[in-house]
Amino acid sequence: MRNIGTLFAAVVLAGVLVLYMCTFEVRFTETAIVKTWGKPAKEAITEPGLYFKWPRPIQSVVIYDKRTRILEDRTEETRTVDGKTLLLTTFTLWRIADPITFHMNFPGGIRDGEKKLRATIVTHKHAVTGRRQFSEFVSTDPKERKIHEIEQEMRDAVARDAREQYGIEVVDFGIKKLGLPTSVTTAIFQSMRAREEAKAARYAAEGEATAARILAEARAREARIMAEAEAKAKAIETEAERIVSNYYK
DSSP states (O other), rough: OOOHHHHHHHHHHHHHHHHHHHEEETTTEEEEEETTTEESSSOBSSSOEEEOOOOTTEEEEEEEEOOOOEOOOEEEEOOTTSSSSSEEEEEEEEEOOHHHHHHOOOOOOHHHHHHHHHHHHHHHHHHHHTSGGGGTSOSSTTTTTHHHHHHHHHHHHHHHHHHHHOEEEEEEEEEEEOOOOOHHHHHHHHHHHHHHHHHHHHHHHHHHHHHHHHHHHHHHHHHHHHHHHHHHHHHHHHHHHHHHHHHHH
């Protein structure tokens, strides 16, 4: 009886071991790639469930988390087309859209993918900024600022390369922080102050000119009215003298 029990336990243990070696589970937050002799299958497994495979080294499984991840870029200096320096920090929400393409490019895993995605973001961030005027980022005139348009241009460029080359979908992208170096900040504020002071001086000069014109017109109108009044008075006086003269004749 003892031998039968031992044999049964051994059979059960062997069955569990075989089951462990020949099955794998894919959760609803995961996607899996089955590799046969190291070569990935043509399609990834995206549906959750329990799947069978040949034991190693015939087949192996690579599992990726398909949930959205966030990648925050490092703050870096970048220059506009008119030579001004900006400090830009971007954020990117991304996920693995094509596991096969992603694995072929980054067999080392998620860390390698994030490193390449970060480099792609930096490239397009500098390229887009280098085609834009400083006033499109920072300006007292809301009509000149085009932050949303710039974000969209960066996002489109990053999303296109990430999807086509690496199997990555960019879910969202934006500028998290926009800053200026201290030297640039001082120069910009001085320039803005000088521009506003010049505008105020122009308005004051225009106001003084308008006031002088109105005063001159008022004085001219006053002189004209007085002249007309004096002429009428003179005419009345002359007519009165004529009437009196005729009366005494």
